[in-house]
Amino acid sequence: MPTPLPAAALADLAHDPHSYAATGPLRVQHLRLVLAVDFAQRSLTGTATWLLAEPPTRAAELVLDTRDLAIEGAWLGESAAGPAADYTLAPADAVLGQALRIAVPAGARAVCLAYRTSPAAAAVQWLAPAQTAGTHPFLFTQSQVILARTWLPCQDSPGIRFTYEAMVEIVGDERGQLLALMSAENPQATAPDGRYHFRMAQPIPAYLMALAVGRLDFIPLGERTGIYAEPATLPKAAYEFADLDQMVAAAESLYGPYRWERYDLLVLPASFPFGGMENPRLTFVTPTILAGDRSLTSLVAHELAHSWSGNLVTNATWDDFWLNEGFTVYFERRIMEQLYGADYAAMLQVLGEADLQHTLAELGTDSPATHLHLHLAGRDPDDGLNDIAYEKGCLLLLTLEKLVGRPRLDAFIKEYFTRFSFQSMDTAHFVAYLRQALLTPALEAQLDLPAWIDGPGLPANAPVARSARFAAVDAALAQLAAGTAPAHLLPPTAAWSSQEWEHFLRGLPPTLPAEALAALDAAFGFTASGNAEILAAWFPLALRAGYAPADAALADFLHHVGRRKFLVPLYRALLAAPGGQARAQKIYRQARPNYHSVATSTLDALVP
Structure with missing residues (x-):
C-alpha cells in the first residue's frame, strides 16, 4: 500500500x-x-x-x-x-x-x-x-x-x-x-x-x-458493556441487547481495537427523536427498538460502528457528513453479517437501498441535495441528515469493495481509522488519501469518483442488493395478488424476521381497500404489533384505505413515540387522508409536548 x-x-x-x-x-x-x-x-x-x-x-x-x-x-x-x-x-x-x-x-x-x-x-x-x-x-x-x-x-x-x-x-x-x-x-x-x-x-x-x-438502573452485560434504563424498561432492554459484547468483538475483529474503554447503552424515554446517538462510551437509544425478539439491534451495531467512523475519525464540517454515516452504514452491515450471516445483512442492505430510492424520489435525482459532498452554508445543517449520506455513502464503499476486493478494502479502512484517529477529515482530503492509498488510475476510472462525490443521484455503477430471504416474501406477495387468503400464508410466515415483515408491507399495493387490510390484520395482527418498524409500515396503508380499526393505535403511537424517522412520514400520510388535516392537527397539539425540538422543528412546518 x-x-x-x-x-x-x-x-x-x-x-x-x-x-x-x-x-x-x-x-x-x-x-x-x-x-x-x-x-x-x-x-x-x-x-x-x-x-x-x-x-x-x-x-x-x-x-x-x-x-x-x-x-x-x-x-x-x-x-x-x-x-x-x-x-x-x-x-x-x-x-x-x-x-x-x-x-x-x-x-x-x-x-x-x-x-x-x-x-x-x-x-x-x-x-x-x-x-x-x-x-x-x-x-x-x-x-x-x-x-x-x-x-x-x-x-x-x-x-x-x-x-x-x-x-x-x-x-x-x-x-x-x-x-x-x-x-x-x-x-x-x-x-x-x-x-x-x-x-x-x-x-x-x-x-x-x-x-x-x-431514575435509572444499570445491568452489566460483560466486562466493558452494560445497559442503563428506567427500572420498568431495564429487564426488556437487557434481553434485547444480550449480544452487545459479541457486537463489540465483531467490530474489533474488522477494524481494530475499540478505543473508548467502555461501551454502554442508555435506553431513553420514547420522546428521543432518533433511533440512536453515538455519544462516546454511552450510546443513547430509543425504546422503539425493544421489539422483544432482538430483531432491530442493527441500530445498536450502527451506533457502535460510530465508535470508529465518526467518533474516532470525524467529518470536519457538516458538508462532509457522509464520511461519518456512509462508513458507519457499511460497517454496521459488516458487523451484522459477521454475527448473523450474509443473508441477514443482505436484507438490511435491500431495505436501506429502498429507503435511498424513496429519498432520491423526494429530493429529485438531479438535485444538488443528492450529492455526497454537500454545500449547506446558509442552511440548517440538520437538512443534510438523510439517506443520501447514509445509503449512497455505503454504496460507494460497496462499489470500492467490488473493484478492489474485500480484503484490500478492509485493510484500507482499518489503516484509515488508525492513521487519522482523534482527527477530523473533510471530503477533499479523504479523496486525496483514497487516491494515494488505494486507487490506481485504472481503478479510479472504473469507480468514477466525481460522479459519486459531486454528482446527483446514483452513478450507473452503483450495485443493487439482492436478498434470498426476501425472495420468499415476494412469493407470498405474489400468492396474495393471485387470490390466496392471508390466513393460508401463516405457516410459511411464522419464522419471518422484522425485516421480512417490513419488506412484505412495503410490497403490498398502496391502494388496498379496507376489507383487504382487515383480512391481513386478522391473520397477522399488524395493528396490535409491538414492533415500531412494522407499525410504521402498516399505518400508512391503513390511512390510505380508511381502515378505522387502526385509528386508535395510530393516535397512541403518535402520542408516545418521538422518533422523527416515524413521525414525519406518518403525519404526512395522515395529512393526505380524507379528513386527515383536522386529525393531524388535533393529535399534534396534544402530542407536541412529548416531542424533542429536533422533531418539532420539522413538524411545526409540516402540520399547519
Whole structure:
C-alpha cells in the first residue's frame, strides 16, 4: 500500500460555515464543567472553564458558539476568582445563534464563564414523570448537529476537539433519587448527595457532548458493556441487547481495537427523536427498538460502528457528513453479517437501498441535495441528515469493495481509522488519501469518483442488493395478488424476521381497500404489533384505505413515540387522508409536548 498522507496534511481543513468559533484565532483544548440541574426551573446553571490549546502570544479573541444562553460573567484564568474578561455577544442568527467573543491577553491560558440555559434550550428535553416509564422527571440532551451551543458555550464545530471533566449536581426535591450520566466515565449507582463526577480523556467534538438525568438502573452485560434504563424498561432492554459484547468483538475483529474503554447503552424515554446517538462510551437509544425478539439491534451495531467512523475519525464540517454515516452504514452491515450471516445483512442492505430510492424520489435525482459532498452554508445543517449520506455513502464503499476486493478494502479502512484517529477529515482530503492509498488510475476510472462525490443521484455503477430471504416474501406477495387468503400464508410466515415483515408491507399495493387490510390484520395482527418498524409500515396503508380499526393505535403511537424517522412520514400520510388535516392537527397539539425540538422543528412546518 502506498505511503498514507501524513497527519500534517489535515492541518488545513475546510472552514466550518456553521460555527462562529471556527473563524477565531484561538482553539480550546480542555473543558472543566460545573453544572447544577434544576428540574423545577428547567435550567442548567454553572460554569464552563476552557483551557486553551496554546496561550496567545499577543492579545486575541476566543470565539465561542452560543444560542439562547444567558452569559452571567467571564473571567481570565481557571475560576471566577480571576480578573474579569471583556466579552461581547453578537446579534442572534436563527440557526447559528450568537458568537461570544472574549478578549484574551497575551499569555492567558484559560477563560471561565458563568452561564444559565433557557428552559426552551433546543438540545435539552425536560420530561415530566408522566412522559417517562416511571414516576420521576427526566432530562436528556441531543447535541448533534449544532445544538451543543444551546446548553454549553463551546466551539461547536465537528473539526474542533477537546477533552473534559465535569461535576453535575442535582438540586431540589430530586436530589439523591436520580442518576446523572454523560458521554464520559460514568457511575453505575445513584449518589445520595446528588453529585456526580465525570472524565472524558479522549478528545471529542462538541456534538458528542451528552447529559442525561433520570431514575435509572444499570445491568452489566460483560466486562466493558452494560445497559442503563428506567427500572420498568431495564429487564426488556437487557434481553434485547444480550449480544452487545459479541457486537463489540465483531467490530474489533474488522477494524481494530475499540478505543473508548467502555461501551454502554442508555435506553431513553420514547420522546428521543432518533433511533440512536453515538455519544462516546454511552450510546443513547430509543425504546422503539425493544421489539422483544432482538430483531432491530442493527441500530445498536450502527451506533457502535460510530465508535470508529465518526467518533474516532470525524467529518470536519457538516458538508462532509457522509464520511461519518456512509462508513458507519457499511460497517454496521459488516458487523451484522459477521454475527448473523450474509443473508441477514443482505436484507438490511435491500431495505436501506429502498429507503435511498424513496429519498432520491423526494429530493429529485438531479438535485444538488443528492450529492455526497454537500454545500449547506446558509442552511440548517440538520437538512443534510438523510439517506443520501447514509445509503449512497455505503454504496460507494460497496462499489470500492467490488473493484478492489474485500480484503484490500478492509485493510484500507482499518489503516484509515488508525492513521487519522482523534482527527477530523473533510471530503477533499479523504479523496486525496483514497487516491494515494488505494486507487490506481485504472481503478479510479472504473469507480468514477466525481460522479459519486459531486454528482446527483446514483452513478450507473452503483450495485443493487439482492436478498434470498426476501425472495420468499415476494412469493407470498405474489400468492396474495393471485387470490390466496392471508390466513393460508401463516405457516410459511411464522419464522419471518422484522425485516421480512417490513419488506412484505412495503410490497403490498398502496391502494388496498379496507376489507383487504382487515383480512391481513386478522391473520397477522399488524395493528396490535409491538414492533415500531412494522407499525410504521402498516399505518400508512391503513390511512390510505380508511381502515378505522387502526385509528386508535395510530393516535397512541403518535402520542408516545418521538422518533422523527416515524413521525414525519406518518403525519404526512395522515395529512393526505380524507379528513386527515383536522386529525393531524388535533393529535399534534396534544402530542407536541412529548416531542424533542429536533422533531418539532420539522413538524411545526409540516402540520399547519
